[in-house]
Amino acid sequence: MTITISAFAWVPPFAQGYVKDIRARWALAEAGLDYNLHLLSDGAQDQPDYRAWQPFGQVPAYRDETVELFESGAIVLHIASLSDALAPRSKQEAAQIQAWVIAALNSVEPKVENLILPAIFHAGEAWVSEFRPHAENLLALRLKSLSGWMKGRDWLVGRFTVADIIMATVLRGVQAEPVLQDHPDLVAYLDRCLARPAFKKALDAQLDTFTKNAP
């Protein structure tokens, strides 16, 4: 099976290691599947041919011999379906994996982004510091709920699944923030996820792309 994922040829240092193709790379590494890169540079993400594949001009987009799709959450769910290691073992497990992938992307990630993105993209503007405590409160509520779920659990759904890939890459955005550090169980969960050899492999692969294509 020939698999291709899209990735940016290069991004500024603050984003290196955090671009969302790391999710697809991680799932592929867990599944033991090789892949080709479709690298985007010089505004290629805004060209009509790429928008026909990824309508929002983001990465990753994914293609194999059967399907073509976008959105990292949908991509890792598809990769799981190709893998003995990652495939759901029952309808209930499949439903829970899908629920947790979407929970990470819809119930947690927007709260993470509201905490960290304003300081990056709007540094110095007055509203940023006034907005921050609200953003922190909303994320704290979600992390408290997540911590409640993790009680007695090592992984979101019984064993390591692609839902953990999405949740770990979401939480990683606030790894150094007090709001996460307030939950030692979530810190331990994140450490457990990031200790997996497949994560290291995915991170190295993303960083290697940027090294090779540095301007």
Place this chain on the structure above:
Amino acid sequence: MTITISAFAWVPPFAQGYVKDIRARWALAEAGLDYNLHLLSDGAQDQPDYRAWQPFGQVPAYRDETVELFESGAIVLHIASLSDALAPRSKQEAAQIQAWVIAALNSVEPKVENLILPAIFHAGEAWVSEFRPHAENLLALRLKSLSGWMKGRDWLVGRFTVADIIMATVLRGVQAEPVLQDHPDLVAYLDRCLARPAFKKALDAQLDTFTKNAP
């Protein structure tokens, strides 16, 4: 098949008709499936038994004889799998439906919520008006991309699917905003979605719940 979804017994008027169980109700109406309600009142969403079903205390949660899950996006994807009318007709269609459900929830809905929620929950605070143009710009970019995708299309994926249910309920949050009105094609798409008899049925059902349980 006995299907149960959770819903709030009552919410304040500004939220009536917009609570996310409308997504599950809509999909079930399209599928021609009946359902029971598990109604939450008096803080029931914070009780351990509900958190074991819906870890974040939100609605809807879903249960049938085979699976139990949460997150409206995952629930409508599951409902689609039960229905001759909504089930994907190929692997490519399934992948695209999943991609668009997640795109609506991760790439569009957070931008919609940042535009409308601050004015509701933080009315009068200084940062709200300063944040608004940034929120509007970010949503405008996503709507421009979505409009680009919709060119020549009536629905996100070939025919009406549960992806349209999620996208329509997301866009409905900014139905009256200039940022959506700037795209007549998206206004027409939203109108096309909301004209479906199953949407009307879902909306009436949600409003009926609140009428019956008004405090």
